Amino acid sequence: MKHASKGECMRNGDSFEIIIIGCGIAGASLAYFLTERGAGDVLILEREEQPGYHSTGRSAARLVTLDPVPSMFQLLLASASFLREPPAGFSDSPLLEQPGNFIMFQGPMWDMIKELAPFYEQSGVAIELLSPSQAVNRIPVVSPEHMDGAVFLPNDGHIDVHGLLWSYLRHARQKGADLRCGVEVQEIRVERGQCCGVTTNAGEFRARKVVNAAGAWAGVIGKLAGAANIEFTPKRRTIITFDAPADLDVKGWPHIANYSHRLFFGPESGGLLASPMDEDPTEPCDARPDDLVVAQTIERIEKLVPRLLPRSLKRKWAGLRTYSPDLDLVVGEDPLVRGFYWIAGHGGSGIETSPAVGQFAADLIMEGSTDRIDASVFAPGRFVNR
Ligand SMILES: Cc1cc2nc3c(=O)[nH]c(=O)nc-3n(C[C@H](O)[C@H](O)[C@H](O)COP(=O)(O)OP(=O)(O)OC[C@H]3O[C@@H](n4cnc5c(N)ncnc54)[C@H](O)[C@@H]3O)c2cc1C
Structure with missing residues (x-):
């Protein structure tokens, strides 16, 4: 000062x-x-x-209208209305694409989501609870053994940041x-x-x-x-992008995450992106991806969605998510x-x-x-x- x-x-x-x-x-x-x-x-x-x-x-640009913390959930709901329907003349094109979010859970996290689902619904969030077999029918590349259930949020999606x-x-x-x-x-x-x-x-x-x-x-x-x-603690998060298998049309896919096994992936510029949802604390800096974390991401894809295993990477980047x-x-x-x-x-x-x-x-x-x-x-x- x-x-x-x-x-x-x-x-x-x-x-x-x-x-x-x-x-x-x-x-x-x-x-x-x-x-x-x-x-x-x-x-x-x-x-x-x-x-x-x-x-x-450097963000993943998602709108996910789920948060167990009431104050954050309220902010998400108010913001979602703005993003879905911005004031007239605010932007030249839509701010939100809505292919939805598909999130898998296992163990206590799934129990918590099932308990909270009626509250989310009453608050106006469109939310579908899916059994493992229903989830696999929807997204055939995921496997039932890595979840106890999944939710689909059809009105969420990708923000044009x-x-x-x-x-x-x-x-x-x-x-x-x-x-x-x-x-x-x-x-x-x-x-x-x-x-x-x-x-x-x-x-x-x-x-x-x-x-x-x-x-x-x-x-x-x-x-x-x-x-x-x-x-404040800045925490690094890493994203990689790669081609989807030639026989899979991923363009209309929702954003897919397994919160319990910590992996998300979804369509990105004709191919796919993925993140191991890493949270390594760091000093404030121009964050760069760590090779070990990139390798971990690929291992996690191999374990959870082997159909998507990348042959090579197109891009990788990291950014900071900063918490009080x-x-x-x-x-x-x-x-x-x-x-x-x-x-x-x-x-x-x-x-x-x-x-x-x-x-x-x-x-x-x-x-x-x-x-x-x-x-x-x-x-x-x-x-x-x-
Ligand atoms: C990989 C990743 C995925 C994410 N995914 C999502 C998501 O799906 N959805 C979502 O909502 N959020 C997501 N986030 C979080 C989101 O990106 C951040 O919460 C948000 O961008 C924070 O914005 P900010 O303006 O606070 O920080 P920043 O965008 O970092 O802006 C702060 C600015 O302050 C400037 N600055 C700092 N010091 C000075 C100084 N002394 N003088 C002048 N300027 C200064 C910096 O240069 C910087 O440009 C993600 C983040 C990451 C890294």
Whole structure:
């Protein structure tokens, strides 16, 4: 943190109402909802040369409307409505393809899903419970021995992340938001407990509201501000892509996962993608795939869906899913530094929940409260002992 001496913050740099640090999906959706609410004077600062370079550009792009945590489930439901039916003129093409999600479970996980299924149904989620033989009839490459049952979620599917990110940004910019890439925030200026701007490699920018949307670097940015000390854990996740067997038409397949045996796979650009659902903790970084994890993925395909065993790989990549200590989102004003806001800890759901999270975060920043959800469960103050 850089403590400004009296008046210093008011002298240097261009002035904005709100500065957002980071242009992944969190920063972009927030900019959209802030400008929708009339905050035209928004500056988004992104260290990389393009938005979405880190986690946002590396996701599996799924909407899965299942979550046993009520607060997250509520955000998923609200976001699903936006993704299925965005506001008129929001995007040029549909944001969601709906081939569905097909998820296999074994043991206690299956018992839990069976118990929760009526609740999901009552909440409006279309959900089919399938026995192992019904599941194999639906997806013949899977084997009944690796599951006690499966669910099919016909209204879920694949999000056009690029379309979503750039639609948020296009509308925000049309309403006056300014996006600057290649600009790294290096200091947060705080004057008598109140945020007053940032220092970057491109100079100083003044604002009394600064938002930390820095993804895996959220903890680093929090420390720069002298804000609540929240230990985020970025966890690496790996994806490989490869050709489908020539005699299988996989194009219309749903996304398929076995949560108990930890593998997901599904159609991707005419072929297939797969992930071992790895979660190795790491420092914030430009994540790269680990050869051992790639080998593990192939072994798991061989065991669970041998028909799909890749002969060679087309691409492989890794990205970070970043979690707070209690695994829940961190959204709202910092308890120690006035005007410093968090929108962080999106874990593995940042794309699919971005409409609802961006919207209630904008309420908190503009109004100090929201009536859309109980935002107290996400408040950064929960990590501070008073
Ligand atoms: C393999 C994988 C699969 C996933 N699958 C899904 C899925 O199916 N569905 C789903 O909803 N989610 C999924 N996720 C999770 C999702 O991608 C993330 O939750 C989401 O992208 C987080 O967005 P973000 O904006 O917080 O972070 P990011 O996209 O990482 O953006 C943060 C930005 O902050 C910038 N930044 C950091 N420090 C500074 C600084 N000092 N100055 C300026 N800029 C800075 C970074 O450069 C970065 O661009 C997946 C993630 C991975 C890795």
